[in-house]
Amino acid sequence: MADVNRGNRPLSPHLTIYRPQLTSITSILVRITGNALIVGAFLVIWWLLAASTSPEYFAIADGVIRSWFGKLIMLGSIWALWYHTLGGIRHLIWDNAVGLDLPTAYKLGWALVIGSFVLTVITVIVL
Amino acid sequence: MRYLTDRKRAVGMGSAKSGTAHFWAMKVSSVALLILVPLFVLTFGSILGAPYEEVLAYYQRPFPAIVAALTLIVGLEHFQSGAQVLIEDYVHGTAEKISIILVKCLAYGMMATGLFAIAKLAL
Numbered sequence: 046m047a048d049v050n051r052g053n054r055p056l057s058p059h060l061t062i063y064r065p066q067l068t069s070i071t072s073i074l075v076r077i078t079g080n081a082l083i084v085g086a087f088l089v090i091w092w093l094l095a096a097s098t099s100p101e102y103f104a105i106a107d108g109v110i111r112s113w114f115g116k117l118i119m120l121g122s123i124w125a126l127w128y129h130t131l132g133g134i135r136h137l138i139w140d141n142a143v144g145l146d147l148p149t150a151y152k153l154g155w156a157l158v159i160g161s162f163v164l165t166v167i168t169v170i171v172l
Numbered sequence: 173m174r175y176l177t178d179r180k181r182a183v184g185m186g187s188a189k190s191g192t193a194h195f196w197a198m199k200v201s202s203v204a205l206l207i208l209v210p211l212f213v214l215t216f217g218s219i220l221g222a223p224y225e226e227v228l229a230y231y232q233r234p235f236p237a238i239v240a241a242l243t244l245i246v247g248l249e250h251f252q253s254g255a256q257v258l259i260e261d262y263v264h265g266t267a268e269k270i271s272i273i274l275v276k277c278l279a280y281g282m283m284a285t286g287l288f289a290i291a292k293l294a295l
Contacts, residue, residue, distance in 0.1 A: 090286040097292035172217035
């Protein structure tokens, strides 16, 4: 195979022309949620820093995190956190080369979507 | 048809190099976070919304403070590793290198800030 021209062969389907499926959407969402969590982390760290600084600074950060906008970020972050956690568990399962067949992959995908919302509702109710 | 050997074609293209170590680090930190994340949500979630004095008293206790510190260390380490892969997939050339450096500065900067705050609250 040493002299085969490899510059003009068909490539595997890429994001832009790949028909969206449960498996591909749940996969890209793992990446998006994981990276988006930096926003929630930033808010939490700022809140901790403010609490360690002074009562006045804490009042500002606490006000922001408990405002409607702060609550929206925290709610989104909780969902993202559970979604990414369940997605991570799915990766740990797949790493053992099990559950990769389509029926199981679809079941895992739905478990991921439904599970993340259930865990978010439980978190909001409990805390 | 070009007369190139497979080796010649691969030289200079770069390899995975420390790819296995990177994969393993992600796997270890993800398992650690399976334990830390629920504990952090439980502890942080139960004190968020409380008045200033209660927050101070809460993070002076060892358990909430240690859980928060560990979650920040492992979580942001996991983030910088994952965000690096995200950048490597979509950004190339000099912009790729600069983005990776910036995202690591952000992750470790936030980690240090958080740990400083927790230490100050706890001690």
